[in-house]
Amino acid sequence: MNAPSSFVPAPALPAAFLDELRAGFAERCSTAQAVREQHGRDESVFDVPPPQAVVFAESEAEVARVVSLCAAHRVPVIPYGAGSSLEGHLLAVRGGVSLDVSRMARILRIDAEDLTATVQPGVTRKQLNEALRHEGLFFPIDPGADASLGGMAATRASGTNAVRYGTMRENVLGLRFVNANGEVVRTGSRAKKSSAGYDLTRLLVGSEGTLGVITELTVKVHPLPEAVSAAVCFFPGIDAAVRTAMQVIQLGVPIARCELLDANAIKAVNAHDKLGLKEAPMLLMEFHGSEAGVAEQAAATVQAVADEHGGEAFEWATTPEARTRLWTARHHAYLSGLQMRPGCRAVTTDTCVPISRLAENINASIDEVEAAGLPYFVVGHVGDGNFHMAYLLDPARPDELATAERLSAQMVARAIRLEGTCTGEHGIGLHKQGFLRDEAGDEAVAVMRALKAAMDPLGILNPGKIFTGPGPGD
Amino acid sequence: MNAPSSFVPAPALPAAFLDELRAGFAERCSTAQAVREQHGRDESVFDVPPPQAVVFAESEAEVARVVSLCAAHRVPVIPYGAGSSLEGHLLAVRGGVSLDVSRMARILRIDAEDLTATVQPGVTRKQLNEALRHEGLFFPIDPGADASLGGMAATRASGTNAVRYGTMRENVLGLRFVNANGEVVRTGSRAKKSSAGYDLTRLLVGSEGTLGVITELTVKVHPLPEAVSAAVCFFPGIDAAVRTAMQVIQLGVPIARCELLDANAIKAVNAHDKLGLKEAPMLLMEFHGSEAGVAEQAAATVQAVADEHGGEAFEWATTPEARTRLWTARHHAYLSGLQMRPGCRAVTTDTCVPISRLAENINASIDEVEAAGLPYFVVGHVGDGNFHMAYLLDPARPDELATAERLSAQMVARAIRLEGTCTGEHGIGLHKQGFLRDEAGDEAVAVMRALKAAMDPLGILNPGKIFTGPGPGD
Missing domain, CATH: 3.30.465.10 (Uridine Diphospho-n-acetylenolpyruvylglucosamine Reductase; domain 3)
Structure with missing residues (x-):
């Protein structure tokens, strides 16, 4: 993908700034290409130049020293942890220093x-x-x-x-x-x-x-819960699976996890792990509690609710080994899904809506992606109304990325109509700045900008994320 | 009590402002003494002049109109709901308009x-x-x-x-x-x-x-939980009661309420309601869950833990009538406590600490109040580490108020040392502005002030609360 709209080519770092940084951090300040590139890539689809330097801080005092230096020289500073962002949070869209805190790990x-x-x-x-x-x-x-x-x-x-x-x-x-x-x-x-x-x-x-x-x-x-049990069940459609989850929650059963995999995700894990699962929407639930409570919940209440909605092949497990087997499908879904189209790149959505609207959101999204002809799979944290659709794209076909972006925009617009959010858990980063405005409204974004300006008047802290500016050069 | 330090005598409301307000709200804008005084009193101990006018808003658009007018004329505006604040939140320390939203009740x-x-x-x-x-x-x-x-x-x-x-x-x-x-x-x-x-x-x-x-x-x-049960138990000391609560929580029992009454509070409800309860620290617990889970929790786990800590007279109730009887003591504690000293005025503290420090905080506070010779009683949300000590003061003796303030300051300083907070649930208002600085530190208060200035640059929104200023005239 091209650089995001918030990309602004950065001037070279001031020599005095780099000298001070090197004097303070020696070999823990790096401008080596490999180190910079490793800090300039995450799980997002954007392509921007890496940060201009990387500093490895080992204490709070060192973090404070780096930020003070950046403030004095008006250089952007981008906190870096594990590098697992999906939304471009760590990309240096205005240049500057990647401040790696991964060694502060006590x-x-x-x-x-x-x-x-x-x-x-x-x-x-x-x-x-x-x-x-x-x-x-x-x-x-x-x-x-x-x-x-x-x-x-x-x-x-x-x-x-x-x-x-x-x-x-x-x-x-x-x-x-x-x-x-x-x-x-x-x-x-x-x-x-x-x-x-x-x-x-x-x-x-x-x-x-x-x-x-x-x-x-x-x-x-x-x-740690005294007892943990897991259950899986397969449904005739997404609706039935989501309604089951909703009722289990309404009944006050303290369910701890509630995950959905669609038929495509099941196909993928079957291919990858030879699990032989029924290729239909699957609900995977976990219950935490006391011995008596867990048995009662999983066995009686939940099975009855699932039965009502046409659930089949209800299976439950209380030993760690049996639970691990049931959860294999969920744990391997993402990587198995990518292997359905070797060499592909995934764009993953993250809408979250009230649970009563979730089935509508998922089903409409599936209709749209089927009509567009892109390969995809769905996993969802249905207990929260949150699901992820991964579009599997050929990196050599920019038209596919454009299609995925169009489908994603439709999905977000629908989620907002359904009183939900464009991002349940991944964040705004670079990708969803327009969606944030659609969702929150101009007034709320103006408040956010005012807070940003109050707390970071020079705009040095991870500029160009959530909304663009204010930042050096803006 | 005298006016708080954030009190600033207010100029008369501008005539043009009042004219506009009356034109917009007719009889729903009042400057009658009785209405103003009713909006100038809460459950706190401060004595300041009432707001200069009261407006009863019936819609969001009306709220917006009042605030816009106040902004145009730089008049303070103080939101008013049920008037049950304990910390002076609704007092007009800079004059201005009380904006009563109690009619927005749909x-x-x-x-x-x-x-x-x-x-x-x-x-x-x-x-x-x-x-x-x-x-x-x-x-x-x-x-x-x-x-x-x-x-x-x-x-x-x-x-x-x-x-x-x-x-x-x-x-x-x-x-x-x-x-x-x-x-x-x-x-x-x-x-x-x-x-x-x-x-x-x-x-x-x-x-x-x-x-x-x-x-x-x-x-x-x-x-609504399928089953609710309540249990009471009496303990040889505060420590034993708090340790029981702590272990019940650590065991992962989903306890829904966990209240402590000290011997003074029990004496008060015994006197008021002839309950004949043992005059010792009492823990009152409520469990929400399924039939099997609740029975299991209250009967087995909790009783065993209470026994270990010398708990006596463990009693539990599952019917609404029996629960109501057990809860009578808690519901009547505050009013019964006040009646221990007829005509008294209460100052109520609100510290909250990590639960492992709660017994220390309560016991030291009791030692201090006993040494000072003030009447008091204690009720606590012990599951949260939060307790309230009510000092019962003779309104004719300002020395008692001064003593209560000294004891309260000692308690807050201790709570902060114990990694807790000066207010678990009542808020800062007028009373705890110094405590906020002690607790949060100058840097955090500076951030809060920056946010306030960014969102309310004219300082018209409930000025003089949380921290003083910025406000009209500052």
């Missing part, structure tokens, strides 16, 4: 009695869960990729489990960040709730690096 | 399938629950008073039930507000989650009327 505290953990931003979710497991705890937010906690906060990530445990919005209690002046700001506390002033924590969560660089997070963690 | 939509409700800001929680009951749903946030949803959002209210269902922070999906220019801004959507730009919803939640006037809210609602 778990600072686990407070089991309070169900909190405090971590540096480069800690990944798998690393945190490994440490928590020994305490009988876990961190539920699972976006698929082994993303960094800092990046997950910055994009307000969620994934499976959100239907029960919420997203990063609900699970970050407080954080520390370096503001555009290079000062450290603390937000929140370890208390579960507070009415003390503006909710700066939640302003930073989802701010995509544009309001500050997150240097520490205190998150909620949860007791 | 429930606009209930979407049972999506578990959402959309309401005007004057709808009270009891009114909403009455409407939801017919759909098998409920709205869990219960701060005690029958507060308006707009006011509850503005103070980030919670109360009992938050341990399971969260606070207004977690339960507002989106809202509409009138900004300082008189424009309507929409935030959020009916989707359960979103990563679309800055979280303006949560910036408004807890903003205490200083960033905009909330004109509509979409909230999460919940299925």
Whole structure:
């Protein structure tokens, strides 16, 4: 894809700036092509030059020093964690420095009695869960990729489990960040709730690096459930699967995960893993609770609801091995899906609507992509009303990308009509700036811009993301 | 109490302004002393002159008109809902207009399938629950008073039930507000989650009327639980009661309410209602779930944990009548407590700490108040680490108020040392502006001030709250 509209060719970094950066960081400041390119690529479809330098920070004080230098020289600074963004968040559309915090990867505290953990931003979710497991705890937010906690906060990530445990919005209690002046700001506390002033924590969560660089997070963690069971069931159509999910939630069953795979996704995992699953919309559910509660939920309530909607081949599993087998399809869906069209590039959508509108949104999107003739598959966090359609594109055919963009725009327009959002969990980044305006309205975007200008008057913090400007040169 | 430090005597309202207001609102614009005084009193201890005028708005367009007029004439505007603030939020410390939205009390939509409700800001929680009951749903946030949803959002209210269902922070999906220019801004959507730009919803939640006037809210609602049971138990000390609550939560039991009453609160309700309860720290718990789950939780797990901590007289109830009897003590605690010292005035604290620190915070606060010799009682939302100590003061003895303020300041300083907050659910208002700075730090308060200045450059929206200024005349 061509450069996004927010791309502005950047002047060379000032020599004095680079000298200071090198003096402070030695070999942890790099302008090598390979390092820069590695920090200039993510999972998005955009093609822009890499950042002009990369700095590996190892402490909050170092983050503050980099940001202060960038402010003094009006150089853009782009926080970098695990590089797993899907929306171009880490691309240097105005040039500048990629500030890599992946080495700030210490778990600072686990407070089991309070169900909190405090971590540096480069800690990944798998690393945190490994440490928590020994305490009988876990961190539920699972976006698929082994993303960094800092990046997950910055994009307000969620994934499976959100239907029960919420997203990063609900699970970050407080954080520390370096503001555009290079000062450290603390937000929140370890208390579960507070009415003390503006909710700066939640302003930073989802701010995509544009309001500050997150240097520490205190998150909620949860007791490992006494019992976990998983169930799969196949349905005659998307409608029936979604209605089943909706009713299970309405009945107050504390379902922890609720994932949909469409027939194409099943075909893909069958081809890849020889699973021999029925090639029909599949619902994959997980229940967390006590022994008695889990058995009761999965066996009785859910099966009855699924039966009512024509569910077939209901199967459930309580041992870890059996659960892993059931979940294989979901875990392999994305990579198996890509292999349905070897060499393809995927564009993935992320709309989220009220659950009563989800089937309509998915079915209309399927009708449109079928009419357009693009290969695709669907996976969905249906408990949240969120689904992803991956369009599988031939990189040599720009017409296919144009078609995918048209279909995506139709889908977003529909999601907004259905009272939903253009992005459930991936963020705005570069790709959805127009959609944000369509969704939130000019007034709300004007408020967001005013907040950005108040907190980053020079526009050095990840400029060109969420909305373009203000930034150096604007 | 004297006027707070943020009190600034206000000039008379401009005649042209009042003329325009009267032309637009006729008898719904009042400068009558009785109406003004009724809008100039809340549950706080401050004594300031009432607002200079009161306007009763009946629509969002009318709210926008009032705010626009106030902006044009630089007159402060103070949103008014049910008047149940404990922290002086509605007091006209810079004069101006009280904008009463209590007549905007329509429930606009209930979407049972999506578990959402959309309401005007004057709808009270009891009114909403009455409407939801017919759909098998409920709205869990219960701060005690029958507060308006707009006011509850503005103070980030919670109360009992938050341990399971969260606070207004977690339960507002989106809202509409009138900004300082008189424009309507929409935030959020009916989707359960979103990563679309800055979280303006949560910036408004807890903003205490200083960033905009909330004109509509979409909230999460919940299925009425299939089974509800309540349990009470008495403990040899606060420690044992809090440790019991902590372990129950750690075990992953989905407890919905978890309230503590100290021996003084029990004495008060015994005197008031002849309940004959043991005069010892009491834990009152409620469990929501399925028939099997609730029985299992309350009977087995919780009783075993309470036993370990020396709990006595464990009693539990599953019928509504039996539950109501158990809850009588909690519902009557505040009023009964006041009657322990007839004619007294109460100052109520609101610290919230990580639950592992709660017993220390309560016990030290009790030691201090006992040493000072003030009458008091304690009620606590212990599942959240939040408790309220009410100091019962003789209004004729200013020395008692001074003592209460000193004790309160000691308690807040301790709560902050214990990694908690000065206010779990009441807000900053007028009373805790110094505490906010102690808790959040100068850098965070500077960010909050920058946001306020960006969104309300003239300082007309509830000036003098949270922090003083910027405002007309500053």
